Amino acid sequence: MKRLVLLGGGHAHLQVLRAFAREPVRGARIWLVTPSPRLLYSGMVPGLVAGHYSAADCSIALAPLAAQAGVEFVQGAACALDAGARLLRLADGRELGYDALSVDIGSAMDRDAIPGAREHGLFVRPIEAFALRLGELMARRAAQPEPGAPIAVVGGGAAGFELALALRWRLRAPVDLVSGAAGPLALYPRAVQRLGLRALARHGVRVHRAPCRALHRNAVELGSGERLACDAAVIAVGGGAPQWLGASGLALDAQGFIETGPTLQSVSHGEVFAAGDIASRVDAPRPRSGVYAVRAGPPLAANLRRCVAHRGAGMQAYRPQRRSLNLLACGEQRAIVSWGALAAEGRWAWRWKDRIDRAFVAAFGAAQATP
Ligand SMILES: Cc1cc2nc3c(=O)[nH]c(=O)nc-3n(C[C@H](O)[C@H](O)[C@H](O)COP(=O)(O)OP(=O)(O)OC[C@H]3O[C@@H](n4cnc5c(N)ncnc54)[C@H](O)[C@@H]3O)c2cc1C
Numbered sequence: 001m002k003r004l005v006l007l008g009g010g011h012a013h014l015q016v017l018r019a020f021a022r023e024p025v026r027g028a029r030i031w032l033v034t035p036s037p038r039l040l041y042s043g044m045v046p047g048l049v050a051g052h053y054s055a056a057d058c059s060i061a062l063a064p065l066a067a068q069a070g071v072e073f074v075q076g077a078a079c080a081l082d083a084g085a086r087l088l089r090l091a092d093g094r095e096l097g098y099d100a101l102s103v104d105i106g107s108a109m110d111r112d113a114i115p116g117a118r119e120h121g122l123f124v125r126p127i128e129a130f131a132l133r134l135g136e137l138m139a140r141r142a143a144q145p146e147p148g149a150p151i152a153v154v155g156g157g158a159a160g161f162e163l164a165l166a167l168r169w170r171l172r173a174p175v176d177l178v179s180g181a182a183g184p185l186a187l188y189p190r191a192v193q194r195l196g197l198r199a200l201a202r203h204g205v206r207v208h209r210a211p212c213r214a215l216h217r218n219a220v221e222l223g224s225g226e227r228l229a230c231d232a233a234v235i236a237v238g239g240g241a242p243q244w245l246g247a248s249g250l251a252l253d254a255q256g257f258i259e260t261g262p263t264l265q266s267v268s269h270g271e272v273f274a275a276g277d278i279a280s281r282v283d284a285p286r287p288r289s290g291v292y293a294v295r296a297g298p299p300l301a302a303n304l305r306r307c308v309a310h311r312g313a314g315m316q317a318y319r320p321q322r323r324s325l326n327l328l329a330c331g332e333q334r335a336i337v338s339w340g341a342l343a344a345e346g347r348w349a350w351r352w353k354d355r356i357d358r359a360f361v362a363a364f365g366a367a368q369a370t371p
Pocket of ligand 1: 124
């Protein structure tokens with residue numbers, strides 16, 4: 001009997017579990033290893049922060065999905081991989097051998113990239129821990145007089161932009177967005193940047209086009225040395241790869257992500273697959289986004305099935321789309337929608353985003369979740 005380990009309960013593995021539930025994999029014992037029994041759907045996290053959703057609205061229960069697919073659920077986090085020995089080690093000391101491994105663990109945040117961030121920062125990843133700590137912050141501030149001390153958000157990408165507006169909307173307190181010299185949404189087309197800046201200005205979010213040099217207790221230090229007083233600093237800078245992958249023996253790119261080819265197989269170890277943010281395609285560079293993880297799911301499921309059943313013959317190629325629909329939440333129930341260089345903003349765009357996001361969670365059965 002072949003042993004297949006699905007590492008991480010990310011977006012691609014949701015699709016894999018669904019495919020395995022529809023058509024069981026014969027002749028294999030399969031495990032899903034992930035730290036939390038639920039996945040908080042990241043696309044709805046800004047709406048959760050803004051108060052438009054409850055945690056249950058945004059949660060996907062992983063254990064029942066695994067059970068439906070005939071997959072054993074293991075609650076745990078990998079901390080080491082020996083790809084040569086085909087052995088995975090978990091943080092609690094357990095070890096799992098495998099014949100095939102699929103990695104969909106998202107990205108990790110380097111807690112030491114900004115001095116002081118480990119002690120004073122509120123990191124957006126892991127999202128579960130972020131939601132918990134944010135809930136504590138909200139509860140503490142609810143007991144304080146309005147509007148309270150400012151909140152800082154470090155990171156000018158989509159997550160930083162959406163969270164700055166969500167926090168401003170929810171807490172009504174001053175919010176400082178530290179976006180780096182390039183400004184908010186710098187990797188987006190001009191039309192999106194323009195609409196984004198307009199939304200930030202409408203809500204009175206103060207934008208600092210400067211790098212964050214360090215975090216202190218109740219202050220963010222900018223590159224210029226200026227200090228912004230804050231009650232909490234949310235760290236929403238881009239994620240990297242976890243350090244433990246560095247010693248795995250897998251071929252990795254310069255940032256430490258797993259190099260894969262079109263069939264989502266590691267270029268160095270054909271029995272290892274990777275999808276989502278943790279994967280780096282050697283043939284098709286692309287921006288990191290949940291859309292690509294979701295779309296990689298069906299070919300990943302087909303290829304894992306072939307890998308355990310037919311020794312790898314007839315693998316499917318996954319070709320990431322060059323463009324995808326992009327929706328950014330703007331705090332209140334408005335959103336920016338974009339397709340390539342075209343962009344528009346409004347309440348209708350939020351309703352569109354809301355429908356898509358709720359349908360995504362509902363497709364996997366919403367979880368009973370605690371905040
Ligand atoms: C606030 C916020 C908002 C965002 N909004 C959007 C959006 O609107 N649209 C969009 O396209 N993208 C959005 N993103 C980016 C998006 O979250 C990622 O691109 C997407 O989640 C990647 O999916 P994934 O499957 O690679 O990993 P993830 O969805 O991150 O899932 C990773 C899974 O692996 C588990 N895991 C992690 N480490 C380990 C380990 N060591 N061992 C075992 N399991 C592990 C995690 O617990 C999790 O279950 C947002 C990100 C944030 C932070």
